[in-house]
Amino acid sequence: MKTIASCVEDVLITQPYLEEALSRGIINYSALAEELQQPISDMLKKPVKSAAIMMALRRYSSPMVPGHSLKMKKIINNLGDITVRSNLTDFTVKNSHTLIQNHSKILEKVKGQSKLFYTFTRGIHESNIIISSSLKPFIMECFKNETFIAIQDNLSAISINLPEENSKIAGLYYHFFKRLAWEGIILYEVVSTTNEFTILVEDEFVDKAFSAVKRLKK
Structure with missing residues (x-):
């Protein structure tokens, strides 16, 4: 069954720029929650409060695991000519x-x-x-x-x-x-x-x- 948290995850996975900004703490949670209120209400087919979306955003954990990030950094640093x-x-x-x-x-x-x-x-x-x-x-x-x-x-x-x-x-x-x-x-x-x-x-x-x-x- 779809939840607010799973809807938030679906939205963020399809918008990697947004997900990255969120993981770096450079985005306004309240403003983003207001922006996502209507799309997530449509996904759940019922009204959703922005406060609930904001809570889901704060609890969201990126699927990018630390080990992967370290490997990526190593690859980028070792780019050749x-x-x-x-x-x-x-x-x-x-x-x-x-x-x-x-x-x-x-x-x-x-x-x-x-x-x-x-x-x-x-x-x-x-x-x-x-x-x-x-x-x-x-x-x-x-x-x-x-x-x-x-x-x-x-x-x-x-x-x-x-x-x-x-x-x-x-x-x-x-x-x-x-x-x-x-x-x-x-x-x-x-x-x-x-x-x-x-x-x-x-x-x-x-x-x-x-x-x-x-x-x-x-």
Whole structure:
């Protein structure tokens, strides 16, 4: 059976920013209780007093256990090199029976060019290539018979090397997204491998995004 406490927990779990502010003691309990009065009354299908909600908020205990917090802090402190690459173009192409064959021409072109930035991601309905803008004419020629969904120039990539144990800790990417969201940085694309995480932003955001990611380690 639903209770005020369980409703409060449901609300906070779906709003991690709010939960974090509450756990840090930087939120007004009374004001938050007033804000949640109507939603929780709707959830319980009966009127609920804000005083009861405020009591539930004060008793709320975050599911983030101390051991997890220590592991997360260790991972963040051990982030590796942060690399910035500029002058990139992002191509989004509709999947087709000829796409892989045409893509093989690009692979032949980029092989051996270790300093060239290049990523390829294939989804269910579309595929994405991020590559140095100097190769844009070549990409356009290779895909001249393909259907482009989007082409975006003036992009920069920020790549972060992650500790090997990053895949064993929950919520790591949340910390990146939270910091970037707080800074008002719009992510154009996100690419990741097991131990590397890359965000793609428009050039106007690159300095701000780099500073935001770097501050995570402090």
